[in-house]
Amino acid sequence: MVRWPLTLPPLDSTSWQSPLRAFAWGLRSVASTVLTLVLFATYLGIGALAHDSHFSLGWVLASTALVWAGPAQIILISTLGSGATVVQAAIAVTVSAIRLFPMVVSVLPMMRTPQTKRRHLVLATHFIAVTLWVECFRLFPHVPRERRIAFTHGLGIGLCLVCLCATTLGYGLAARLPPLLGAAILLLTPLAFLLSTARNCRQLSDILALVLGLALFPLVSLLHTGVDILISGITAGTIAYGVHWWRERA
Amino acid sequence: MSNFIGDWHALLVLVVAGFLPNEVWRMLGLWFGGGVDEGSELLVWVRAVATAILAGVIAQILVLPPGALASVPDGLRYGAVAAGFAVFMLTRRSIFAGVVGGEAVMLAGKWWLG
Numbered sequence: 001m002v003r004w005p006l007t008l009p010p011l012d013s014t015s016w017q018s019p020l021r022a023f024a025w026g027l028r029s030v031a032s033t034v035l036t037l038v039l040f041a042t043y044l045g046i047g048a049l050a051h052d053s054h055f056s057l058g059w060v061l062a063s064t065a066l067v068w069a070g071p072a073q074i075i076l077i078s079t080l081g082s083g084a085t086v087v088q089a090a091i092a093v094t095v096s097a098i099r100l101f102p103m104v105v106s107v108l109p110m111m112r113t114p115q116t117k118r119r120h121l122v123l124a125t126h127f128i129a130v131t132l133w134v135e136c137f138r139l140f141p142h143v144p145r146e147r148r149i150a151f152t153h154g155l156g157i158g159l160c161l162v163c164l165c166a167t168t169l170g171y172g173l174a175a176r177l178p179p180l181l182g183a184a185i186l187l188l189t190p191l192a193f194l195l196s197t198a199r200n201c202r203q204l205s206d207i208l209a210l211v212l213g214l215a216l217f218p219l220v221s222l223l224h225t226g227v228d229i230l231i232s233g234i235t236a237g238t239i240a241y242g243v244h245w246w247r248e249r250a
Numbered sequence: 251m252s253n254f255i256g257d258w259h260a261l262l263v264l265v266v267a268g269f270l271p272n273e274v275w276r277m278l279g280l281w282f283g284g285g286v287d288e289g290s291e292l293l294v295w296v297r298a299v300a301t302a303i304l305a306g307v308i309a310q311i312l313v314l315p316p317g318a319l320a321s322v323p324d325g326l327r328y329g330a331v332a333a334g335f336a337v338f339m340l341t342r343r344s345i346f347a348g349v350v351g352g353e354a355v356m357l358a359g360k361w362w363l364g
Binding site for chain 1: 260261263264265266267268269270271272273274275276277278279280281282283291293294295296297298299300301302303304305306307308309310311312313314315316317318319321322327330331334335338343345346348349352353356357360
């Protein structure tokens with residue numbers, strides 16, 4: 001239960017020769033990570049939140065497929081639901097989505113081969129969000145470079161299907177969900193994001209960025225700038241990088 | 251169709267305030283990330299900023315909790331997450347054990363407080 005062991009075939013195995021089989025391995029990898037369970041729970045919460053905020057089921061399903069970023073969907077639904085204008089909601093979501101940019105920039109070089117055209121990466125890029133980003137770093141060393149795009153398509157579509165089911169289920173359950181369970185579902189998001197990020201820390205700069213980012217946001221949020229997350233994120237990330245740079249020099 | 255999705259206006263709002271704000275950053279990453287080398291110093295910085303922004307989102311949910319989570323007292327929310335992190339460290343970084351531990355502390359605390 002703690003971990004579904006899934007062993008990908010060795011890099012030189014014949015099962016990597018067809019892109020279709022690489023896609024299938026990506027699809028199967030959905031069952032190899034506890035983050036799928038966490039994602040399921042997060043989207044259960046998003047479905048419930050959409051129901052309580054009077055959005056239609058089709059609308060929230062479309063948001064899961066098109067937006068494909070849990071925090072952004074939570075911000076979108078809660079701002080629109082609390083009477084913010086479309087422009088205010090769009091600004092809040094745009095700011096929260098900035099973190100996708102460095103994720104894309106750091107993952108795509110691992111998918112590229114000299115033959116890769118930019119258009120080959122469009123769908124894989126759409127699927128990049130925190131879970132896929134974490135899983136790419138974990139799984140890519142076991143996937144031959146020329147099959148990583150097909151693998152990502154399988155992983156992305158698999159995760160998306162799981163989330164669409166969870167959204168539907170959460171929407172349906174919402175009316176019957178007691179408040180305590182609702183709070184428990186909403187707490188899953190920060191817990192899961194915190195622990196998966198902590199697990200993925202590879203060097204000192206990552207750990208510092210996580211700790212400083214957590215510590216700085218409550219202070220910056222007192223300023224009520226509307227772009228608090230951006231300010232605390234760039235500041236904390238840059239300080240963390242500065243320490244890394246200084247230590248490399250020393 | 252109209253009942254399932256809502257009216258065209260609702261769908262337009264989704265595209266303008268939900269889809270485009272996210273997709274634009276992904277496509278900018280696709281467009282400008284091309285020449286960046288995997289091990290470069292720029293990526294170390296970029297990853298640190300991405301991590302810190304995500305940390306900010308985590309802190310935001312905890313400090314300014316949405317919906318039903320607001321009914322859980324501040325101290326209990328922070329305590330539950332701290333307990334989850336402690337369990338995570340004690341179980342050789344098992345995310346599953348950490349999440350279950352944090353949730354258990356929150357539910358137990360809420361039950362105990364009544």
